[in-house]
Amino acid sequence: MEETIAAIATAYGEGGIGIVRISGPKTFEILEKVFIPARSGIINRKLTYGYVEDPKSGQKIDEVLAVFMKEPYTYTKEDVAEIHCHGSMVSLRKTLELVLRQGARMAEPGEFTKRAFLNGRLDLSQAEAVIDLIRAKTDKTFDVALGQLDGQLSQKVIHIRKALLDLLVNVTVNIDYPDEDIEEMTYEELEIEISQINDMIEKLLVTADTGRIIREGLNVAIIGKPNVGKSSLMNELLKETRAIVTDIPGTTRDTIEEVVSIKNIPVRLTDTAGIRKTDDTIEKMGIEKSKKTFNEADLIIFVMDSSREISQEDQEIIQYIGDRRAVVLINKIDLGKSWNREKVETVMPNASVVETSLLKKVGIEEIEQVILDMVYSGEVKQNESLMVTNVRHKELLEKAKDALADARHMTLEREALDFIEVDLKNAYEWLGEIIGETVSDDIINEVFSRFCLGK
Numbered sequence: 250m251e252e253t254i255a256a257i258a259t260a261y262g263e264g265g266i267g268i269v270r271i272s273g274p275k276t277f278e279i280l281e282k283v284f285i286p287a288r289s290g291i292i293n294r295k296l297t298y299g300y301v302e303d304p305k306s307g308q309k310i311d312e313v314l315a316v317f318m319k320e321p322y323t324y325t326k327e328d329v330a331e332i333h334c335h336g337s338m339v340s341l342r343k344t345l346e347l348v349l350r351q352g353a354r355m356a357e358p359g360e361f362t363k364r365a366f367l368n369g370r371l372d373l374s375q376a377e378a379v380i381d382l383i384r385a386k387t388d389k390t391f392d393v394a395l396g397q398l399d400g401q402l403s404q405k406v407i408h409i410r411k412a413l414l415d416l417l418v419n420v421t422v423n424i425d426y427p428d429e430d431i432e433e434m435t436y437e438e439l440e441i442e443i444s445q446i447n448d449m450i451e452k453l454l455v456t457a458d459t460g461r462i463i464r465e466g467l468n469v470a471i472i473g474k475p476n477v478g479k480s481s482l483m484n485e486l487l488k489e490t491r492a493i494v495t496d497i498p499g500t501t502r503d504t505i506e507e508v509v510s511i512k513n514i515p516v517r518l519t520d521t522a523g524i525r526k527t528d529d530t531i532e533k534m535g536i537e538k539s540k541k542t543f544n545e546a547d548l549i550i551f552v553m554d555s556s557r558e559i560s561q562e563d564q565e566i567i568q569y570i571g572d573r574r575a576v577v578l579i580n581k582i583d584l585g586k587s588w589n590r591e592k593v594e595t596v597m598p599n600a601s602v603v604e605t606s607l608l609k610k611v612g613i614e615e616i617e618q619v620i621l622d623m624v625y626s627g628e629v630k631q632n633e634s635l636m637v638t639n640v641r642h643k644e645l646l647e648k649a650k651d652a653l654a655d656a657r658h659m660t661l662e663r664e665a666l667d668f669i670e671v672d673l674k675n676a677y678e679w680l681g682e683i684i685g686e687t688v689s690d691d692i693i694n695e696v697f698s699r700f701c702l703g704k
């Protein structure tokens with residue numbers, strides 16, 4: 250890790266300030282060449298006013314504030330410098346070019362955080378939390394990522410691994426010195442210990458569904474025949490909550506997809522154009538896309554018109570939904586009711602039913618509550634911030650759980666301890682991958698390749 254790296258650390262585009270960050274052994278040397286302090290010299294950790302100047306031509310590039318931070322108490326645990334330029338791409342680009350010309354190399358995406366990990370300042374799950382923090386679109390997503398950065402998940406994993414290690418030591422001693430005068434472990438005791446460790450893993454795993462939704466968002470497909478109120482639903486939820494990605498000021502629009510924050514949960518709403526058979530090619534493409542959205546959705550909202558009798562098309566949709574997770578909106582209750590809750594519940598026993606008048610703004614709060622209840626189902630509480638949000642972590646926990654199941658099975662069968670030991674070791678290593686303790690370079694590279702430049 251001898252190379253010194255540099256990148257623009259702030260978002261591209263216009264801004265009040267923009268920052269060029271440098272990390273590595275040549276940081277000070279490079280900073281001294283390009284930064285001319287206006288008064289005093291460069292003092293460790295002191296933000297200093299001055300100019301970025303091309304040392305060759307003497308040409309001034311920008312008026313800046315710069316700071317040098319001596320290792321090891323820095324983001325990367327290496328020498329780090331930040332040059333705070335005016336937030337213009339011209340200044341930032343020129344300053345970066347100048348820094349690179351003095352011997353730094355352009356940082357890869359996530360490389361600063363990767364160094365923080367490789368130098369032992371963050372473990373892998375904490376490093377992963379950094380990118381989740383940056384991408385978080387709701388308060389809740391941010392809080393959960395902050396908890397992970399703080400080491401909440403790591404501590405749990407370390408705790409479980411410690412218990413596993415104690416058990417492993419016990420098993421190994423019994424294998425290696427079976428006749429010695431050491432405390433013998435019975436199969437019964439072994440079984441109890443394995444079950445206890447398994448319980449700890451399962452407790453983490455039950456948070457994984459909610460955690461994924463908090464991190465990646467809830468995919469909701471809105472379905473229903475024409476004119477029942479699908480666009481009205483999208484618009485009401487947009488007005489009521491907050492659009493996350495688009496912010497076109499809002500009269501009624503016929504957008505297909507919107508990302509909103511509903512009670513702090515990122516939700517991607519998609520209006521599926523319809524799923525009816527058709528001969529029209531363009532329509533066919535739309536229908537294929539709708540089916541895909543529908544199949545991948547975490548939740549389906551089926552909108553029906555309360556004022557009209559159920560039609561063939563409604564029937565088809567009900568069949569298509571089958572026993573998927575669904576909310577049925579009986580909309581337009583202001584126009585009269587040929588449908589009510591009970592009637593729908595007999596046809597779709599698994600669905601949650603909400604009666605609405607989107608025109609009169611009745612029932613919208615209830616829709617939001619139903620969505621919230623689906624996200625925090627079962628044991629996962631709303632104020633919980635320790636959750637497994639990352640699929641990589643979930644898969645590793647599942648592998649560890651499987652290994653423990655094997656170990657437990659063999660214990661019950663009274664198999665040789667050598668075999669049981671292998672599975673316990675595997676579980677220990679799978680858990681180690683979560684925090685990056687036992688992890689291959691491929692996985693590390695994969696994790697950091699998802700980062701943005703300059704982080």
Ligand code: GDP
Binds near residue numbers: 474476481482605
């Ligand atoms: P979509 O085709 O399913 O997207 O339906 P729209 O949202 O475009 O709504 C079709 C029409 O029904 C519009 O004129 C809406 O104003 C109207 N509409 C939507 N919800 C209600 C409701 O609750 N009551 C009444 N009376 N009209 C509604």
Ligand code: ZN
Binds near residue numbers: 480481503
């Ligand atoms: Zn519509």
